Amino acid sequence: FSAEQEAQALRKAMKGLGTDEDAIxxxxxxxxVSQRQQVLITYKSTIGRDLxxxxxxxxxxxxxxxxxxxxxxxxxxxxxxxxRALKGAGTDEGCLIEILASRSNEEIQRINENYxxxxxxxxxxxxxxxxxxxxxxxxxxxATGNRDEGTFVDEALAQQDAQCLYEAGEKKWGTxxxxxxxxxxxxxxxxxxxxxxxxxxxxxxxxxxxIKSEMSGxxxxxxxxxxxxxxxxxxxxxxxxxxxMKGLGTDDSTLIRVMVSRSEVDMLYIRREFLAMYGKSLHxxxxxxxxxxxxxxxxxxxxx
Numbered sequence: 001f002s003a004e005q006e007a008q009a010l011r012k013a014m015k016g017l018g019t020d021e022d023a024i025x026x027x028x029x030x031x032x033v034s035q036r037q038q039v040l041i042t043y044k045s046t047i048g049r050d051l052x053x054x055x056x057x058x059x060x061x062x063x064x065x066x067x068x069x070x071x072x073x074x075x076x077x078x079x080x081x082x083x084r085a086l087k088g089a090g091t092d093e094g095c096l097i098e099i100l101a102s103r104s105n106e107e108i109q110r111i112n113e114n115y116x117x118x119x120x121x122x123x124x125x126x127x128x129x130x131x132x133x134x135x136x137x138x139x140x141x142x143a144t145g146n147r148d149e150g151t152f153v154d155e156a157l158a159q160q161d162a163q164c165l166y167e168a169g170e171k172k173w174g175t176x177x178x179x180x181x182x183x184x185x186x187x188x189x190x191x192x193x194x195x196x197x198x199x200x201x202x203x204x205x206x207x208x209x210x211i212k213s214e215m216s217g218x219x220x221x222x223x224x225x226x227x228x229x230x231x232x233x234x235x236x237x238x239x240x241x242x243x244x245m246k247g248l249g250t251d252d253s254t255l256i257r258v259m260v261s262r263s264e265v266d267m268l269y270i271r272r273e274f275l276a277m278y279g280k281s282l283h284x285x286x287x288x289x290x291x292x293x294x295x296x297x298x299x300x301x302x303x304x
Contacts, residue, residue, distance in 0.1 A: 003042035069260035108145030162198035234269035
């Protein structure tokens with residue numbers, strides 16, 4: 001890997017008349033996120049221009065969004081997406097849920113620090129001013145990045161938590177959402193997987209079924225996302241991708257965000273889950289749903 005060679009290749013692809021999109025795709029998708037950051041710096045030092053500005057002026061639409069996303073450091077990409085979800089036209093609740101439910105404590109802490117530096121307000125303040133009621137409280141809880149990340153399963157507590165969830169929902173008239181939030185957003189993963197098993201025995205149904213019947217709207221989506229990410233994160237992202245493409249029209253924001261943010265994390269596992277869940281490959285789904293350079297770059301990120 002030579003940052004200088006890649007920087008020169010990118011400059012060549014954009015210089016003069018027309019843009020060589022294939023060269024841009026080839027160069028950027030074969031590098032990893034830290035190599036792309038090196039190219040960014042080298043481009044500025046050897047060519048004296050800003051690579052992202054150049055890319056933005058040469059590209060457009062969804063293709064541009066993917067390429068600029070690839071050039072953005074991982075944490076900053078999440079920060080930009082959260083800000084867009086909160087401050088764009090209307091709130092993109094799906095984006096807020098997806099990022100906050102799926103990132104580790106350390107990732108969330110980095111997001112919080114960078115968000116504050118970048119925008120001068122805290123992520124929590126922006127969530128509070130843009131969302132409401134129980135949904136707001138779940139997001140604020142997730143945004144603290146304070147989940148227990150140990151692996152200890154306290155059997156007695158697991159029984160108690162499961163009973164608590166049962167009594168907060170299925171067993172009573174109305175739902176005590178706070179109980180759901182405090183258990184689902186703070187306990188460690190191993191413990192909660194045990195809680196879900198016990199819950200199934202007590203309530204005679206899966207925790208997800210109870211959440212669906214007891215809650216609605218954004219709160220339901222948020223708690224379901226938390227449960228799905230705890231059980232099987234790649235399957236959660238496979239479902240996000242499927243829903244972004246199935247039916248009429250494409251939810252490009254979600255499709256781009258998942259493909260860019262997971263391409264170096266767990267894309268192989270997401271592909272495997274996608275195939276198992278929907279009987280078609282992610283590759284063929286993208287191929288049928290997108291076109292042009294946008295399709296080319298997404299297929300490259302998908303691989304396989």
